[in-house]
Amino acid sequence: MNPVPPRLSCPLPIMDHDRVQLAHGSGGLLSAQLIDRLFLPRFANPILNRLEDQATLELPAGRVAMSTDTFVVDPIFFPGGSIGDLAVNGTVNDVAMSGAPPLYLAAAFVLEEGLPMADLHRVLVAMEEAARVAGVVVVTGDTKVVPRGACDKIFITTTGIGVVPEGVTISAASLRPGDAIILSGTLADHGMAILTTRQGLSFHSRIQSDTAALYGLVAAMLAVCPTIHALRDPTRGGAATTLNEFVRSSRVGIELEEGRITVRPEVQGACEVLGIDPLFVANEGKLIAAVPGEAAAGVLAAMRNHPQGREAAIIGRVTAQHPGLVVLRTALGAERIVEMPVAEQLPRIC
Amino acid sequence: MNPVPPRLSCPLPIMDHDRVQLAHGSGGLLSAQLIDRLFLPRFANPILNRLEDQATLELPAGRVAMSTDTFVVDPIFFPGGSIGDLAVNGTVNDVAMSGAPPLYLAAAFVLEEGLPMADLHRVLVAMEEAARVAGVVVVTGDTKVVPRGACDKIFITTTGIGVVPEGVTISAASLRPGDAIILSGTLADHGMAILTTRQGLSFHSRIQSDTAALYGLVAAMLAVCPTIHALRDPTRGGAATTLNEFVRSSRVGIELEEGRITVRPEVQGACEVLGIDPLFVANEGKLIAAVPGEAAAGVLAAMRNHPQGREAAIIGRVTAQHPGLVVLRTALGAERIVEMPVAEQLPRIC
Numbered sequence: 001m002n003p004v005p006p007r008l009s010c011p012l013p014i015m016d017h018d019r020v021q022l023a024h025g026s027g028g029l030l031s032a033q034l035i036d037r038l039f040l041p042r043f044a045n046p047i048l049n050r051l052e053d054q055a056t057l058e059l060p061a062g063r064v065a066m067s068t069d070t071f072v073v074d075p076i077f078f079p080g081g082s083i084g085d086l087a088v089n090g091t092v093n094d095v096a097m098s099g100a101p102p103l104y105l106a107a108a109f110v111l112e113e114g115l116p117m118a119d120l121h122r123v124l125v126a127m128e129e130a131a132r133v134a135g136v137v138v139v140t141g142d143t144k145v146v147p148r149g150a151c152d153k154i155f156i157t158t159t160g161i162g163v164v165p166e167g168v169t170i171s172a173a174s175l176r177p178g179d180a181i182i183l184s185g186t187l188a189d190h191g192m193a194i195l196t197t198r199q200g201l202s203f204h205s206r207i208q209s210d211t212a213a214l215y216g217l218v219a220a221m222l223a224v225c226p227t228i229h230a231l232r233d234p235t236r237g238g239a240a241t242t243l244n245e246f247v248r249s250s251r252v253g254i255e256l257e258e259g260r261i262t263v264r265p266e267v268q269g270a271c272e273v274l275g276i277d278p279l280f281v282a283n284e285g286k287l288i289a290a291v292p293g294e295a296a297a298g299v300l301a302a303m304r305n306h307p308q309g310r311e312a313a314i315i316g317r318v319t320a321q322h323p324g325l326v327v328l329r330t331a332l333g334a335e336r337i338v339e340m341p342v343a344e345q346l347p348r349i350c
Numbered sequence: 351m352n353p354v355p356p357r358l359s360c361p362l363p364i365m366d367h368d369r370v371q372l373a374h375g376s377g378g379l380l381s382a383q384l385i386d387r388l389f390l391p392r393f394a395n396p397i398l399n400r401l402e403d404q405a406t407l408e409l410p411a412g413r414v415a416m417s418t419d420t421f422v423v424d425p426i427f428f429p430g431g432s433i434g435d436l437a438v439n440g441t442v443n444d445v446a447m448s449g450a451p452p453l454y455l456a457a458a459f460v461l462e463e464g465l466p467m468a469d470l471h472r473v474l475v476a477m478e479e480a481a482r483v484a485g486v487v488v489v490t491g492d493t494k495v496v497p498r499g500a501c502d503k504i505f506i507t508t509t510g511i512g513v514v515p516e517g518v519t520i521s522a523a524s525l526r527p528g529d530a531i532i533l534s535g536t537l538a539d540h541g542m543a544i545l546t547t548r549q550g551l552s553f554h555s556r557i558q559s560d561t562a563a564l565y566g567l568v569a570a571m572l573a574v575c576p577t578i579h580a581l582r583d584p585t586r587g588g589a590a591t592t593l594n595e596f597v598r599s600s601r602v603g604i605e606l607e608e609g610r611i612t613v614r615p616e617v618q619g620a621c622e623v624l625g626i627d628p629l630f631v632a633n634e635g636k637l638i639a640a641v642p643g644e645a646a647a648g649v650l651a652a653m654r655n656h657p658q659g660r661e662a663a664i665i666g667r668v669t670a671q672h673p674g675l676v677v678l679r680t681a682l683g684a685e686r687i688v689e690m691p692v693a694e695q696l697p698r699i700c
Contacts, residue, residue: 022697023692025586026586026587026691026697027585027586027587027588027591027632027691028587028591028690028691028692029690029691029692030692031586031587050521050523051522051595051599052447052448052521052522053417053444053447053582053583054415054416054417054444054445054447054448054450055415055416055417056413056414056415056416056448056514057413057414057415057416058413058414059409059414061411063406063407063408064406064407064408064409064414064511065404065405065406065407066404066405066406066407066454066456066489066490066509066511067404067405067456067490068456068457068458068490068491068492068507068509069458069492070458070459070460070492070494070505070507072460072494072496072500072501074500094403094404095404097402097403097404098402098404098406100404104416106416106417106418106509107418108418108419108420108507108509109420110420110422110460110501110505139416140416140417140418141418142418142419142420142507144420144422144698145697146422146502146697146698147697147698149499149502150422150424150501150502150698151422151460151500151501151502151505152496152499152500152501155420155460155501155505157418157420157458157492157507157509159416159418159456159458159507159509161414161416161511164406171400171402172401172402173400232403233403235377236375236376236377236381237376237377237378237381241377241378245401249401282377340378340379340382341376341377341378341379342373342378342379342380347372347375347376347495347496347497348494348496348497348500
């Protein structure tokens with residue numbers, strides 16, 4: 001599905017230590033070795049290579065979109081990806097949901113003393129690959145090392161910027177009655193991949209995270225309809241949270257058709273075993289759009305032509321009725337309100 | 351010294367919980383309560399208030415400077431400041447060292463389950479105040495909560511952007527023989543404030559962190575000399591690290607006069623007790639500049655006229671001799687090489 005061919009595997013560079021030491025975060029010689037041997041070979045580019053305390057960037061004219069996220073996922077490697085992929089894709093997707101192509105990324109690492117250098121390297125290789133596929137350049141960064149027990153393995157904060165194209169104004173506050181609600185694919189893959197891995201439910205091992213960069217899909221949608229009203233990727237809190245944010249920000253209602261929402265059979269099975277509603281589970285490679293009703297068919301066709309939107313579907317519509325509420329019509333014709341989740345279902349999911 | 355008067359103290363808003371719960375990071379209702387009651391009142395502005403997954407910013411024309419840093423300082427409150435001040439000042443200073451006025455900040459939080467809400471609030475109030483003094487606006491953010499023991503209290507990653515004025519090109523690679531090396535004030539205050547607090551050395555309690563935003567000082571310097579060659583704030587690794595980075599990037603040498611470098615008596619005393627060289631200790635409100643020799647007197651005068659530069663001094667000069675080496679001439683006329691530090695002296699200093 002990915003148009004960019006993967007690189008050959010990348011061996012661990014020779015380092016003085018096979019585990020991260022406190023001194024790797026000191027700002028001194030060992031910090032420099034970590035940067036020079038492990039980080040720079042992965043992300044090398046003319047801006048980063050200057051190794052100033054800040055990157056200086058030439059940006060095209062226009063409004064700048066900026067987004068930041070910290071990734072604390074546990075485990076750091078999981079079926080379909082790692083904290084490295086997630087840290088790139090999560091932030092480039094938040095930028096992309098403004099309609100802006102993501103251009104540049106800053107990456108800040110907190111490493112636990114004792115982290116195997118091979119694990120860090122594997123995370124960095126995943127980030128390199130994800131950045132290459134997403135078309136973003138890592139231009140600046142930071143590395144801190146904390147003593148054993150002061151963090152769990154590795155946390156990564158990425159901050160992305162892009163430039164919003166002229167004429168595009170996408171906002172959770174812009175939904176209008178009559179808009180179609182489009183979901184780009186299946187729900188709950190990422191969250192259930194993490195949860196089943198964490199709980200050692202090996203019979204569900206076919207479940208893979210959907211982590212992916214979505215700007216290509218967004219660009220295909222904007223080419224058909226530059227006036228898309230709202231776009232958001234339903235990560236933490238799942239589709240239920242995104243849809244509730246939409247109705248609150250726009251003071252409208254949303255009616256969903258349960259039958260239009262697709263969940264992979266193995267994911268559905270795991271959700272049933274664990275008693276979890278897929279509407280509340282995190283995704284990392286899906287988006288939900290609100291588009292003017294008259295443009296919906298065109299946008300849907302464009303999405304289905306794109307590798308990341310093959311399973312896209314119109315799952316509902318925006319209504320002036322019941323403002324602030326998301327109402328789901330079940331296959332049997334019953335209706336229930338989809339609430340904003342209250343309690344933590346899955347900590348450290350991203 | 352601060353031209354902006356402090357705000358009245360700010361009481362803790364009423365929250366359903368007096369400690370951070372995992373659900374505060376779920377993306378659901380409790381996340382929304384945390385954002386609405388604790389975060390938004392501190393940072394409210396038209397861009398952040400939109401609560402999109404990304405901020406969209408109008409920037410003036412010019413090269414954009416971007417910098418990111420994670421703050422993991424232990425303890426989170428210390429004489430002279432907190433992790434909140436540090437997270438704002440540290441990043442705005444990295445932006446300012448490009449010559450750009452810092453404009454916008456993204457802030458990402460990792461909170462440990464069980465963190466007292468009052469502590470989080472105190473950190474946020476400190477960030478609000480620091481941002482106000484620095485003239486930056488917090489436009490986007492993220493909050494993750496990890497289970498007890500998966501991080502130590504609170505980590506904050508800030509990413510700042512600004513726009514570099516036309517004609518300004520500051521780089522660690524731009525030092526030239528004949529440049530004067532100017533230090534803006536005393537060394538080692540921040541690092542020794544942290545270390546003496548951590549070790550319970552109460553007799554050194556007069557030692558305060560120097561955490562401060564430095565763009566005002568930079569602007570005063572640029573007004574006199576827009577062609578400043580290099581600027582850097584000597585944080586982790588101290589002045590020794592910054593000066594070694596200068597000589598490596600520019601392939602020049604630096605000669606320092608020990609007698610020109612000032613250290614507060616209480617800081618010097620603590621350094622002696624603990625056997626630490628102040629040249630290797632972190633600062634959070636100081637800068638080191640390399641300026642063309644003929645402009646040095648003018649820049650120094652401008653700095654001494656600014657509250658943050660009253661104790662500025664020309665501490666050395668750039669030479670074509672011994673490229674790659676920083677040489678310190680002691681009061682007695684002896685010379686020694688100031689090396690890049692190898693080992694961690696003070697983990698979690700920032």
